[in-house]
Amino acid sequence: MEHNNAIPDDILKIQKKLATFKKDSRNYNKYIKILRKHIKNHTMKKRIESNINTIEQVKKISGY
Numbered sequence: 001m002e003h004n005n006a007i008p009d010d011i012l013k014i015q016k017k018l019a020t021f022k023k024d025s026r027n028y029n030k031y032i033k034i035l036r037k038h039i040k041n042h043t044m045k046k047r048i049e050s051n052i053n054t055i056e057q058v059k060k061i062s063g064y
Helices: 009-018 026-062
Strands: none
């Protein structure tokens, strides 16, 4: 299993696009909402990977 702590490309693209808008504009708010979804999805994947690794380590230690 590969460990990669880099920020995903989709999140970086959204952040770059977001930087071009004025704060509190309609598009800015739209892209903030999209960015939240992507970050939430990314952190959830990381959390699941971490939980799986923990379970695997416990299994190794306990001998299952």
